[in-house]
Amino acid sequence: MEEEVEAGAVKKFMYVNRKQPYGTVYALEVLEMVLISAAFDQDVHLVFTDDGVLQLKKNMATDGIGMKNFSKTYRALEGYDIEKLYVDQESLDERGLTEDDLLVDVQVISRAEMADLMDQMDVVLTA
Amino acid sequence: MKFAILVNEGPFNHQASDSAYQFVKAALAKGHQIFRVFFYYDGVYNASKLSEPPTDDRNVVANWGKLAEEHKLDLVVCVAAALRRGIKDENLAQGFRISGLGQLIEAGIQADRLVTFGD
Amino acid sequence: MSLLHTVSKSPFERTNLQSCLKLAKAGSSILLYEDAVIGAMQGTAVADLVAAAAKSCKLHVLGPDLAARGLDAGKVIPGIAVVGYADFVDLAEQASAVQAWC
Numbered sequence: 001m002e003e004e005v006e007a008g009a010v011k012k013f014m015y016v017n018r019k020q021p022y023g024t025v026y027a028l029e030v031l032e033m034v035l036i037s038a039a040f041d042q043d044v045h046l047v048f049t050d051d052g053v054l055q056l057k058k059n060m061a062t063d064g065i066g067m068k069n070f071s072k073t074y075r076a077l078e079g080y081d082i083e084k085l086y087v088d089q090e091s092l093d094e095r096g097l098t099e100d101d102l103l104v105d106v107q108v109i110s111r112a113e114m115a116d117l118m119d120q121m122d123v124v125l126t127a
Numbered sequence: 128m129k130f131a132i133l134v135n136e137g138p139f140n141h142q143a144s145d146s147a148y149q150f151v152k153a154a155l156a157k158g159h160q161i162f163r164v165f166f167y168y169d170g171v172y173n174a175s176k177l178s179e180p181p182t183d184d185r186n187v188v189a190n191w192g193k194l195a196e197e198h199k200l201d202l203v204v205c206v207a208a209a210l211r212r213g214i215k216d217e218n219l220a221q222g223f224r225i226s227g228l229g230q231l232i233e234a235g236i237q238a239d240r241l242v243t244f245g246d
Numbered sequence: 247m248s249l250l251h252t253v254s255k256s257p258f259e260r261t262n263l264q265s266c267l268k269l270a271k272a273g274s275s276i277l278l279y280e281d282a283v284i285g286a287m288q289g290t291a292v293a294d295l296v297a298a299a300a301k302s303c304k305l306h307v308l309g310p311d312l313a314a315r316g317l318d319a320g321k322v323i324p325g326i327a328v329v330g331y332a333d334f335v336d337l338a339e340q341a342s343a344v345q346a347w348c
Contacts, residue, residue, distance in 0.1 A: 037235075050261070119338050121343050125243065241343075
């Protein structure tokens with residue numbers, strides 16, 4: 001485990017999003033991390049679980065709260081070759097949402113599948 | 128082993144920075160290397176030299192600076208998060224430097240483990 | 247090697263512990279520290295949930311955080327190991343990666 005990681009090494013990064021947008025800054029600042037890691041050509045996985053599924057909700061209109069609607073950025077991720085987006089079915093169910101409520105294509109998986117996926121990661125960043 | 132540390136909360140409101148500090152001290156005592164300590168979100172407030180806690184309390188900002196000096200730690204504050212919150216070179220505490228988020232991703236790649244404190 | 251999951255928030259304030267227990271695979275390690283240490287005590291409203299998790303995962307609680315809160319390390323749920331910061335470092339070293347539920 002002590003050997004040097006070669007330049008150009010690719011690790012499995014997972015960003016675990018557990019919070020709603022707007023109520024706290026985490027969703028926005030996680031996106032900033034995700035975009036930077038794309039520049040490092042890492043194997044990036046985005047997971048949306050618990051309240052994090054609300055980050056992908058369609059039809060956000062933020063004018064009334066005076067904050068920037070950054071949900072378009074999730075649609076732009078594909079352009080950065082970030083295409084591994086996962087949502088767990090249980091978190092959708094708990095919040096009365098379905099896949100049709102989401103503004104980007106995601107893989108809807110079970111919590112057990114999400115646990116398996118998380119277990120394979122090298123670096124996990126959660127907010 | 129090489130550890131990278133991510134601190135995501137400011138000092139005092141949350142214990143995260145204190146826990147990270149204790150973890151780093153314990154890791155150094157065991158002979159591990161700390162590749163970098165990265166401060167993100169409100170964690171950037173750990174680098175404010177304007178922080179002046181009462182003298183009978185621990186000084187979180189100064190403690191990080193001292194530890195960095197003793198062990199040549201690389202304490203990096205995220206520039207985007209810092210500018211949002213008013214942390215700049217003018218009020219940056221000793222021992223810290225301001226740099227980009229790429230420094231966190233690089234730490235994740237280079238270190239054997241990334242350990243996160245606070246959310 | 248499997249993950250080390252860390253939890254720092256109280257299960258009576260946030261659902262981080264509950265989310266962690268839903269996603270922690272059998273055989274992985276879990277460390278409760280900071281305000282999460284209350285979740286390691288016997289006789290709480292989450293004790294049954296935590297005791298069940300201690301059967302499939304390796305549960306640990308940070309002793310300095312118990313002591314700071316006046317919580318008796320002798321009264322943690324059987325099967326949960328009371329550890330120090332040096333052990334926290336060892337747990338991170340022995341894990342494949344560290345997942346902080348905060």
